[in-house]
Every structure is written in structure tokens, then in C-alpha cells.
Amino acid sequence: MNDQHHDHGAATVVEDHERAARVRAVTDTGLDAAGEPVFDRIAGLVRTLLDVPVALISLLDDRRQFFPGQAGLAEPWATTRQTPLSHAICQHVAAVQGPLVVTDARDDQRCSGNPAVTELAIAGYAGMPLTDADGTVLGALCAIDHEPREWAPTELSLLADMALACSDSLRLRITTRRAESGRAVAAAASRRAQAASLRSELLLKASELLARTRTVAQIVTALTQLTSPAFSPSHIGMVLLDDEQRLQVYGTEPLPADVATRWPSFPASAPLPAAEVFRTGQLLTLPNPAAIRAGYPQLADDIAALGWQAIACAPVPGVQSRLGALTFSWNHPHELDADQRSVMVTMAGYVGQALQRVTHLQNQNTAAHTLQQALLTRLPAAATARLAARYLPAHHGDLVGGDWYDAITLPDGRLALVIGDVSGHNLTAAAAMSELRSMLRGILIDRAETPAAVLERLDHASHALGAPTIATVLLAYLQHDADGGHALTWSNAGHPPPSVLTAEGHVTALTGTDPLLGARHRRSRTDNHYRLPPGASLLLHTDGLVETRHATIDDGFHGLHQLLGGRRQMTAEALADLLVAHADARPREDDVALIIATTTPVDIPRRRESPRNNSISA
Helix, strand or coil, X not given: CXXXXXXXXXXXXXXXXXXXXXXXXXXXCCCCCCCCHHHHHHHHHHHHHHCCCEEEEEEECCCEEEEEEEECCCCCHHHHCEEEHHHCCCHHHHHHCCCEXXXXXXXXXXCCCCHHHHHCCCCEEEEEEEECCCCCEEEEEEEEECCCCCCCHHHHHHHHXXXXXXXXXXXXXXXXXXXXXXXXXHHHHHHHHHHHHHHHHHHHHHHHHHHCCCCHHHHHHHHHCCCECCECCCEEEEEEECCCCEEEEECCCCCCHHHHHHCCEEECCCCCHHHHHHHHCCCEEECCHHHHHHHCHHHHHHHHHCCCCEEEEEEECCCCCCCEEEEEEECCCCCCCHHHHHXXXXXXXXXXXHHHHHHHHHHHHHHHHHHHHHHCCCCCCCCCEEEEEEEECCXXXXXXXXXXXXXXXXXXXXXEEEEEEECCCCHHXXXXXXXXXXXXXXXXXXXXXXXXXXXXXXXHHHHHCCCCCCEEEEEEEEEECCCCCEEEEEXXXXXXXXXXXXXXXXXXXXXXXXXXXXXXXXXXXXXEEEEECCCCEEEEECHHHCCECCECHHHHHHHHHHHHCCCCCCCHHHHHHHHHHHHHCCCCCCCEEEEEEEECCCCCCCCCCXXXXXXXXX
């Protein structure tokens, strides 16, 4: 019994000592219940990268927890930036001196009784300790979800990295305030703290730059920007494993041409530093020329010719296996300390996350490209008109969208032309477009009705099937006349008006528009009529051809008609190429689809040509 009392008393003394050390260190940070820009920035970054509604930097003193950094916190907490200790779940982080990861705080016995679970709507919770230079836990960097959440290892690793950055900044503050007692000691400590702060800024910069990359080339470019006074290699390169189990070299542009051409890739089994790191998964440092020559004598002369006197390699991790390695080089002997090693490993981890995201985007774009190719119509061979069509994706997002064109030879010999646009430029828009396009094709083949009647039937079918897609569609019929011209009949559901370019170079806009599809059920629609003379071109297009963020659609049509005016006897293909060049001359914020029908001039017999299958133009 006496031993039990003794043990309990000893534990209490330890807890009191730790609490006093924590309160003293938190006080020495100089922080209070007010926003601090660098910590608000870190909290915002955690909120974005982990996709959580709330992120907090919470510090504990003897009577409360307060938040010098927060993002997404509800009122009144966002203004007061503090709660009583009774609401501080991060006390558990301090108690266990380590991370606290909770799937659902409402059902977790450690947290369920905490009033903050209800008042701050906490379900998923992940907290990483914030420490001073002595390892005392001062609080936590917390990611909070309002729904239960299974935290992925990569998310927890990223949160831990951000917590290290916060801890470095806290240590800098504590050291700076305590350093006033001794100028000499303070100068050395300040230099160390400044280096820690610079390393933290570098890792934050790395996280931000790499989070925006979408290609391997962009990752390589980002790496060239990741230097600071605390970590300044003369060159950063990267090798990645390819499908042939070779390590492909990236980042060779600053190197001499003969070196870059001799080392485009090498086997993963090669006796080279990057290959060894890839195989072992261990950090490798060669701090001076003697170490380089001792470890890799066959490379010593090449490395010396590049002016490098120290190199280091870090493995790039993936989810299931290593992806490659980063190579850092210095033009002077350089012994890496523990903090710089940590920077290298963390940076390699960020690169691994960026590469996996790039691979996902590439796979997604490949799928999108395949889908769009499948949705593009093979143009029919028309006896009295030449056809051409193009599809251009927007300059961002998926390579697929809601714009489409179509051309069908009807059973009675007429040629049906379709242009349409479902809002959006992603896979969702493409799926909605595919459904609408299929319904319209079926109606066109099954019903010998006017364009207006067909669009009314399409609108009704879309509503009846429970999928009233909002879209603009223009449907036109071309009927050949005995004198070589064509009778044009069309109905326009909210789409940009078509244009006609005559063989003599005159341009006419064909007006007449009804409401778009899906906006109002059972709306009557109008048929419009026009006669296309021989040799004229009919242009149907989506609004991406004429509309930009910086100009009105009227300005776009004016520019289009100026482009077309005066161009005589252009073929459908030449006209399509001209319009693609026009669209490519500016950033495309929307997809572009266009289809052109050029009627055969009376003095030029129609050649039988194999139909052209127009695919995506980049």
C-alpha cells in the first residue's frame, strides 16, 4: 500500500514538473489568443492539403487553450481564439507525449465527454504534438473533421511534417525571448533558430509548389526553386523508375550536353549513388571528393568535372514501392547535419506525393481522351456537301467536356447536322452529353419530323426519364435542290447562331433562337429556313469559339465574321483549320466544337472521298 502511495506521489510530481515547464515555454513564445500570420498560414495549408473543415494550432497554459493559428473555426471561437481547458482535446496529446488520432470523437472514451465534441462539432480528430527544444509538449497541430474519418498514413505524415514546421517557429520565438539573458549565447541560438525558421519556410514552399504541379516537368521546375540560405545545393536532380525497370534521369538541363546525353537513364541495378538509394531506401551522403572517390571511383572524375564536391541522395517513396530518388549536389565540401537530412527526406516525401498525384491525373486524362474519341462522330459521306469537324478541349481540367457535334444522313436522304453544349468540361458533363446525344440520334432516325419537333421530343424525353439536362442544341437539316443549292431548315435551343460564308466571301449570321433544353418543359419551338447557294459553307459551333473572359460574345462574333469575310471558295477542311488556329491564338477557357458543311459548287462535281474522323485537337 505504501509503495502504491509512493508511486502515485512520484507520478504527480513528474506531471506538475511537466506542466510547469509547458506553461513557462508557452509564456516564452509571446503568443496569445490572437492570430499570428505564419501560424494562420500553416493552419490554412493543413486545411487545404488534408481537405478538412477545421485546422488549429492549439497551445496550453495553466487555465486555457488558445489558437494563434486557425482556419475554418466557427464563431464565437474564431473571434475569441480560446477555450477553457475543459474543452482541450489536445490535453491528451500532452499527456501521452505523442499523436492523438481519433476516427470518431463522439464514440471514443478519451474524448466523448469533452464539451468541445458537441460545441465545435468534432468527429474525426488528428493531433500532432508541438514541442520546444527540450521536447516538452506545448500543444498540438490539429486537423478536425465534422464527420467520422479514417486517417490515411500519408495524411498523418503530412500533418506531422507541418507540426515540425510549427515547432521550429515556436522554438525560434522561445529562444529569441530567452536569449536576452546572454548576448553571446543568444547570437548562436538565434542563428540556429533562424536556420530552423528558414528550413520551415523552405518546406512550406516545397509543399505549396509541389501541390500545384500537374506534370513531371512541373515537378522538376519546382525542385529548381527549392533552395534557401539554410539549404542551398547547387543542383537538384531526380531519377524515376520507368516501365523497363530503368531509372530515367530528370533535371539535366543545367548540365553540360555531353553529360546529359551520356546519362539519359541507367538500370536500377547500376553501381551508382541514386540507384543504390533507390534499391536500399536509405539516405546516402558523400560529403567531400575523398568520400566520392572512395565510394564510387568510376564516377569521381565525371563528378569533379561538373564542379561537384559533395553529393547526397534521398529515396522518393510511393504508396507501395519506391518511385525513384532525388540527388543533391554542392560545389563545395558539405557535411549534412540532422536538420538538413530531415529536409531532404521530407522534400523527397513531398515529391513522392506529387508524383502519385501526377500519375492519377495522367490516368484520368488518358481515360478522358479515350472517352472523347469514342464520342466523336465519324462524318458521313454526303453526295452534295463536304463536311469537316473539330473538337478542342479547354486549356485546363479534363480533356473531355460537354460540347459535341454530330452529322447523320437521314432515311429520306436529308443531312442532319447537330451542335450542342452541356455545361462543364469534365467527365460528368461528358456523361450527360453522351446520354442526350444518344437520345437525339434515336429520335432522328425513328421520326421524320421537323427540327423543332425533334427538339421538343428530345426535351420531353429528357424530362420523362428523370434527367432534364440543361443544354444548348442546334439541329439543322440540309436538303439538296435541283439547281445545286440547299434548303436549310433549323431549330435553335439557346445555342450561338450559325454563320454562312458564301463562295464570294460574304458572311451572314442566321438568327432565331428558342429557350435552351431543360429550362422549361413542353415549350413550343420554331423552325427557321434559309437557302444555301452552291459553294457556300454553313458553320455551326459552340460558344467557346467566340466567348472569352475578357470580351463579350458580341465582340467574339464580330471577330469571327471579320476572320471569315472575304475568304472565297474555301474547302470545309481549310475553313476548319483556320478556325482551330483562331481558337488556339488565345487561352481557351471553354471547350470548342464545330462542324462545317460546304455545298458543292455547280461547276465542280462532287468527288467520292472517304469520310474523315476528326479527333481531339490539343
